[in-house]
Amino acid sequence: MKQSQLFTRVKREAPKDEVSKNAQLLLRAGFIHKEMAGAYSFLPLGLRVLNNIMQVIREEMNAVGGQELSLASLQEKELWEKTDRWDDAKVDVWFKTALKNGTELGLAVTHEEPITRMMAQHVSSYRDLPVLAYQFQTKFRNETRAKSGIMRTREFIMKDLYSFTRNKEEHETVYATLREAYKKIFARLGLGAITYQTFASGGMFSKYSEEFQTVSNAGEDVIYIDEASGKALNVEVLNDEVLADLGLKRENLIERASIEVGNTFSLGTKFSEPLGLSYKNEKGESCPVIMGSYGIGPARLMGTIAEVLSDGSGLVWPESVAPFRVHLLSLGADEKAGETYTALTAAGIEVLYDDRDTTAGEKFAESDLLGMPWRVVVGKRSLESGKAEVKKRTEKEAGEVSFEELVSFFQK
Ligand code: ATP
Ligand code: MG
Secondary structure, three states, rough: EEEEHOOOOOOOOOOOOOOOOHHHHHHHOEHHHHEEEEEEEEEEHHHHHHHHHHHHHHHHHHOOOOEEEOOEEEEEHHHHHOOOOOOOOOOOOOEEEOOOOOOOEEEEEOOOHHHHHHHOOOEHHHHOEEEEEEEEEEEEOOOOOOOOHOOOEEEEEEEEEEEEOOOOOHHHHHHHHHHHHHHHHHHHHHOOEEEEEEEEEEEOOOOEEEEEEEEOOOEEEEEEEEEOOEEEEEEHOOOOOOHHHHHOOOOHOEEEEEEEEEEEEEEEEEOOOOOEEEEEEOOOOOOEEEEEEEEEOHHHHHHHHHHOEEEEEEEOOOOOOOOOEEEEEEOOHHHHHHHHHHHHHHHOOOOOEEEEOHHHHHHOOOOOHHHHOOOEEEEEEHHHHHHEEEOOOOOOOOOOEEEEHHHHHOOO
């Protein structure tokens, strides 16, 4: 894409009322727009990042047999009363609304209830299970704190997967598969080394739930890391007597602020029993379906990447999520740069081409702020040398690649 055609503009300063680093950087770079506290819009560059993150997640969910669907956002009061989760005293983040005739409705906080009721119309025999279904869908939550930029908003897209299995053993197998899929996702997003599988309190059906926590000072959570095992504990379970069965030793724990980027829950029959989701086993007996739920926040991940991978000059996107792989700058060599742009894009390499008539200083500073993984500069010197200057966003020194080799350099 030619930058002269991009409508978003880079700003020198972030709005004064914006306290979080991720939103400051993303607002300045024109990736997002702040509608109000707790609600942001995604602009072209930001949407490309969000879509890339969702695509990584989608690929890993499909790889474990997840089937993508999309459930409605309007939710029925009667359904949520059946599981006793309509009351604001039980779920304190509801946004509720009403039909013109006065019938109360909820805006989706999560989707266990609707997906369980829906599944009851499709699952009846042991032959129909297991099922893994997931979506990328908007949740609305009336969060009290909204000071973490795009990491905690009142409207956000969640990837939520729900597993439906025949028994506890089958659930455990699926649960472990999802845990590994989550690890792959965080590794592909460049967060693997600082994201910890973290034990948190479980609820009625399992001793623990698990969170994936990324170490960052911008985090609202605190975890206790055991570096030897690469696992961590949430404060809720820090004083539990079982640490031993988790393979963790209390003396070794290191306290860190962290961001919860995802989580996994064993739900047992908490939803299937009250909502009548059962199946007939081989003997024809009716059994409740065993469920699990698995959440990830794509925008929270985008904010996390902005927080932890950025540097003093701006954003730093890993190749897996960058809006464009290459930022091509023309410094007074528009014809050669234009040819380079055509050659790279024709080869399927995604390029943002700064073809604007601005100073070199401005182009370099904006390029650092926007954070594409590679910068390619075509200037007057390139015309003599036959080489473009190529620099990685994460490195200080630039190298040179001849124009003939440029396409194959990026195809590697
Ligand atoms: P938290 O403890 O941070 O409020 P949660 O326990 O409410 O998170 P879930 O309801 O399980 O989280 O949601 C699954 C995932 O959705 C979280 O791991 C997180 O990545 C993301 N998420 C949750 N709340 C928000 C929010 N308000 N804004 C953006 N992403 C969110
Ligand atoms: Mg919450």
